[in-house]
Amino acid sequence: MSDLVYTIIAGVAYLVLAPIAGGLLAGIDRKISARMQRRVGPPLLQPFYDVFKLWDKQQVAVNEAQSFYVFGFLLFVIISGLFFFTHGDILLVVFTLTMASVCFIVAAYSSNSPYSQIGAERELIQTMAYEPMLLLVALGFYLNCGSFSIGTILDAPRMSFIYMPGIFIGLCFILLIKFRKSPFDLSMSHEVHQELIRGTLTEISGRSLAMIELAHWYENIFLLGFVYLFFVWSAPWSPILGLFMCAFTYFNDILIDNCCSRVKWEHMLTSTWLVTLVAGFVNIMFLMYMR
Amino acid sequence: MTLPALLTGIPLAAAILVFCLRGDGVRGVIVKLAAALTMALSIATAVTFFGHPAFIKSSGTLLSTIVLAVDVLVAVAILYYTLVKFKKIWIAVLELVQLGLIMWFEQGPGHSVTVRSDLAIDNFAVIMILIAGIIGSLIAVFSLGYMKEFQKEHPEVEDRRPFFFFVIFLFLSAMFGLVISNNLLIMYTCWEITSFCSFLLIGYTQTEEAIGNSFKALWMNLLGGLAFALAIVWLGTEYATVELSMLLNLGRSAQPVELAVALLVFCGFTKAAMMPFSGWLLGAMVAPTPTSALLHSSTMVKAGVFLIIKLCPILGNNHAGLMTMFIGGATFLFASFAAISQSDGKKVLAYSTISNLGLIVCCAGIGSYEAAWTAIMIVVFHAVAKSLMFLSVGTAEQQLGSRNIERFDGIFCSMPGLSLCMIIGICGMFLAPFGMLISKWAAMKAFVDAGHSLLLLVLVFGSSTTLFYWTKWLGKITAYIPTDKNREEGIHGVQWLALRSLSALTIITCILFPLISQSAVIPYLEVTYQTTMDVIDRSNLLIMSMMVILLVVLPLRFGKGRKKKLVVTNLAGENCGDNISYRGVAGQTVPVSLRNWYMEAWFGEARMKLFGFILCGSCLLIEFAIICGGVFHV
Numbered sequence: 001m002s003d004l005v006y007t008i009i010a011g012v013a014y015l016v017l018a019p020i021a022g023g024l025l026a027g028i029d030r031k032i033s034a035r036m037q038r039r040v041g042p043p044l045l046q047p048f049y050d051v052f053k054l055w056d057k058q059q060v061a062v063n064e065a066q067s068f069y070v071f072g073f074l075l076f077v078i079i080s081g082l083f084f085f086t087h088g089d090i091l092l093v094v095f096t097l098t099m100a101s102v103c104f105i106v107a108a109y110s111s112n113s114p115y116s117q118i119g120a121e122r123e124l125i126q127t128m129a130y131e132p133m134l135l136l137v138a139l140g141f142y143l144n145c146g147s148f149s150i151g152t153i154l155d156a157p158r159m160s161f162i163y164m165p166g167i168f169i170g171l172c173f174i175l176l177i178k179f180r181k182s183p184f185d186l187s188m189s190h191e192v193h194q195e196l197i198r199g200t201l202t203e204i205s206g207r208s209l210a211m212i213e214l215a216h217w218y219e220n221i222f223l224l225g226f227v228y229l230f231f232v233w234s235a236p237w238s239p240i241l242g243l244f245m246c247a248f249t250y251f252n253d254i255l256i257d258n259c260c261s262r263v264k265w266e267h268m269l270t271s272t273w274l275v276t277l278v279a280g281f282v283n284i285m286f287l288m289y290m291r
Numbered sequence: 292m293t294l295p296a297l298l299t300g301i302p303l304a305a306a307i308l309v310f311c312l313r314g315d316g317v318r319g320v321i322v323k324l325a326a327a328l329t330m331a332l333s334i335a336t337a338v339t340f341f342g343h344p345a346f347i348k349s350s351g352t353l354l355s356t357i358v359l360a361v362d363v364l365v366a367v368a369i370l371y372y373t374l375v376k377f378k379k380i381w382i383a384v385l386e387l388v389q390l391g392l393i394m395w396f397e398q399g400p401g402h403s404v405t406v407r408s409d410l411a412i413d414n415f416a417v418i419m420i421l422i423a424g425i426i427g428s429l430i431a432v433f434s435l436g437y438m439k440e441f442q443k444e445h446p447e448v449e450d451r452r453p454f455f456f457f458v459i460f461l462f463l464s465a466m467f468g469l470v471i472s473n474n475l476l477i478m479y480t481c482w483e484i485t486s487f488c489s490f491l492l493i494g495y496t497q498t499e500e501a502i503g504n505s506f507k508a509l510w511m512n513l514l515g516g517l518a519f520a521l522a523i524v525w526l527g528t529e530y531a532t533v534e535l536s537m538l539l540n541l542g543r544s545a546q547p548v549e550l551a552v553a554l555l556v557f558c559g560f561t562k563a564a565m566m567p568f569s570g571w572l573l574g575a576m577v578a579p580t581p582t583s584a585l586l587h588s589s590t591m592v593k594a595g596v597f598l599i600i601k602l603c604p605i606l607g608n609n610h611a612g613l614m615t616m617f618i619g620g621a622t623f624l625f626a627s628f629a630a631i632s633q634s635d636g637k638k639v640l641a642y643s644t645i646s647n648l649g650l651i652v653c654c655a656g657i658g659s660y661e662a663a664w665t666a667i668m669i670v671v672f673h674a675v676a677k678s679l680m681f682l683s684v685g686t687a688e689q690q691l692g693s694r695n696i697e698r699f700d701g702i703f704c705s706m707p708g709l710s711l712c713m714i715i716g717i718c719g720m721f722l723a724p725f726g727m728l729i730s731k732w733a734a735m736k737a738f739v740d741a742g743h744s745l746l747l748l749v750l751v752f753g754s755s756t757t758l759f760y761w762t763k764w765l766g767k768i769t770a771y772i773p774t775d776k777n778r779e780e781g782i783h784g785v786q787w788l789a790l791r792s793l794s795a796l797t798i799i800t801c802i803l804f805p806l807i808s809q810s811a812v813i814p815y816l817e818v819t820y821q822t823t824m825d826v827i828d829r830s831n832l833l834i835m836s837m838m839v840i841l842l843v844v845l846p847l848r849f850g851k852g853r854k855k856k857l858v859v860t861n862l863a864g865e866n867c868g869d870n871i872s873y874r875g876v877a878g879q880t881v882p883v884s885l886r887n888w889y890m891e892a893w894f895g896e897a898r899m900k901l902f903g904f905i906l907c908g909s910c911l912l913i914e915f916a917i918i919c920g921g922v923f924h925v
Contacts, residue, residue: 058856059855060855060857061857062860063771063773064855068845069769072845083834088834089828092834092835105762105766106765106766106769108766109765109769111770112771112772112870113860113862115861115863116860117766121763124762124763127755128759131754131758132751135751139735139739142736143739197861203860203861273752281748284744284748288744291742
């Protein structure tokens with residue numbers, strides 16, 4: 001019974017706290033980026049102001065179907081996060097996240113506008129690029145901890161990172177894509193001055209755009225959860241290390257974002273798959289050998 | 292004995308009736324009646340034999356006489372086509388050699404072989420019967436409307452519809468026979484009939500291309516048939532048995548039956564279109580769509596994987612098993628790569644079939660309990676969703692005059708019903724809560740547990756490319772281009788019936804699959820493996836089902852809220868107001884056309900085929916060399 005209560009509390013906490021944490025993270029991100037570029041930057045709470053304003057705008061759309069797909073995106077991101085924070089199955093989390101990405105891509109396709117469609121296709125290539133590594137992360141945990149269940153992974157007798165450094169590097173690499181940071185922000189960028197206008201988001205406005213923003217907050221939080229998993233084991237002080245590494249990883253991504261320019265899709269696909277093969281797969285072979 | 296006899300007899304009777312009574316109206320009645328009867332019979336068989344696997348021995352020599360007679364009949368028909376009608380001497384030689392082998396065996400060593408059970412109806416056979424019975428019948432009904440239109444659109448093609456339906460029902464009958472037979476001689480006969488039927492169906496239009504492709508299918512499948520005949524002779528002479536169940540027992544007790552298993556697996560490869568034999572399935576596209584639907588989803592290729600999955604318990608870490616998993620894995624990967632570069636809807640479907648079959652074969656090769664569970668589940672999901680996809684694409688082809696995916700622009704608005712079917716089909720093929728993904732999940736677990744890291748790599752890359760080509764297609768369909776034109780009017784009622792039933796079936800299978808797993812697949816595996824386990828936690832299966840329900844319910848309730856202001860899209864120029872053209876710099880109207888990515892330079896078909904053929908071909912040669920070397924002590 002206590003398990004069930006714990007699960008419900010964790011689920012509700014995630015639903016309420018994740019968007020707050022995600023929004024703050026976005027605010028910090030903008031602030032740090034601005035400081036790196038010697039600007040003052042917007043206030044910390046700016047992302048929240050933006051979303052509230054978007055929410056209140058007049059509802060404008062290019063067709064009736066699009067907002068349904070956007071809603072699907074938000075819903076499935078939330079569901080996959082729920083599986084994550086209620087200690088569900090890590091593969092289920094990955095698959096549900098894929099479902100959410102597909103909704104997002106379809107939302108962009110459905111507008112039938114050139115910018116949006118190019119954005120959708122690039123997003124699709126990005127998904128194809130990072131998907132193998134994401135699956136290898138899940139498989140790595142299975143090999144290392146003997147289970148796909150996140151509860152078991154958190155109770156591992158030793159730090160997973162020590163046995164899976166290659167997989168961690170691979171994960172950090174694809175997180176750049178998932179966080180939509182340069183050099184891999186092909187399909188849509190935080191900056192408005194992009195060759196694609198705003199890529200996948202070109203035809204999305206008002207409340208739908210707010211929903212996408214919200215979904216990204218949720219998504220970022222539980223993607224950092226993956227990083228957390230690498231550094232937490234049964235030791236009671238390890239969560240602090242985990243949280244620190246999450247912050248460190250995100251800071252690094254901001255740094256890289258500000259140092260790099262956008263690459264072509266060919267470079268993104270080859271480099272990601274190469275990292276998957278070299279860092280991820282070699283690590284998997286090592287884990288299989290250890291078993 | 293009555294039920295199996297009826298099951299094969301009714302389609303056979305329907306085939307003959309439909310061939311003899313040539314009127315359009317009569318044919319409609321017979322086909323619908325026969326389809327309904329076949330469906331009812333397959334369900335009756337399922338109800339009778341579910342959970343009560345039965346081994347049946349036929350009394351007397353009647354059955355073996357019939358089997359031999361049919362062997363000769365099929366051989367005569369094939370010889371007629373290869374020697375008399377078209378001069379393809381070497382294909383005739385292939386047929387003659389295997390007929391000679393079988394005749395010699397039946398008269399000589401085969402006499403002393405005692406057969407304990409001719410037929411075996413277990414849960415897996417029942418699943419196959421349901422697939423062939425329900426989906427096959429629906430396809431037959433669909434064909435009624437489709438072929439009518441087809442003949443109208445192609446006046447140059449001779450109207451041979453009685454012949455077409457004759458072959459379809461004959462095919463179904465043979466398929467039923469195949470999945471319930473335990474005696475390899477009976478299975479071989481049915482095997483030959485399905486090979487021959489697919490040859491006839493592919494060559495239906497009698498154009499040069501169709502004839503060429505039909506002979507390609509024939510020789511590849513006859514090569515498989517030859518391997519089958521060799522396996523029978525080898526088993527009969529060395530181990531004095533011609534039964535599949537005995538072969539499994541021999542394999543379990545560590546008898547060296549590897550050569551026979553490898554030969555049977557090889558013959559499964561040819562039928563399941565594994566590389567390097569994938570050519571015939573791609574060539575089969577020239578036939579009218581119901582043919583492709585039948586070959587790809589419920590019958591032909593499923594017969595190939597059926598045999599391999601049956602052999603699953605004795606594959607694994609031996610050379611036959613290694614060959615199976617390696618060729619399956621390579622086919623899965625390269626076919627899904629090749630699918631990216633295709634824009635022809637049917638060709639994408641063909642490559643997706645080949646790649647899915649590759650995954651099934653790969654799982655079967657691993658041979659563990661989990662892998663077998665996965666293989667059977669993929670067979671089920673694939674059969675339903677793929678038949679729906681083929682029928683949808685075929686219908687769209689008739690209405691739009693093209694099956695190029697690029698021409699499917701805006702069918703979301705101009706053909707809402709059909710595009711809904713397609714969306715369901717596509718989601719069923721790869722998306723999360725739907726069946727296919729569960730299978731991938733289980734496959735991943737099976738591959739890790741079996742310790743094959745290379746296959747794991749194949750799986751993760753293969754599934755991400757699968758995601759790519761399906762989502763690309765999904766995006767094309769969902770693109771919203773408002774139009775007043777409704778292009779759905781030409782679709783016949785029977786076509787809608789089949790499409791809607793299959794859509795419903797896809798969703799129902801996805802919702803009920805925990806039940807399918809629990810009541811059908813697990814009991815079968817329990818008997819075969821003498822153990823039981825949950826491949827995926829039951830709670831996770833339930834979560835998946837609930838997500839499917841959510842996805843079905845969600846669109847029904849959506850969009851009832853506030854009206855939105857509709858605006859035009861951004862075309863980086865002045866949008867003319869219709870979203871499909873804009874005003875250019877000189878004031879002229881420029882139409883907008885959007886095309887998808889195919890990445891020809893990366894995933895070009897010729898290149899992928901080359902890699903796949905070399906890898907799989909050399910693997911076949913090497914493994915057979917090793918196995919033969921072990922058997923004959925060269």
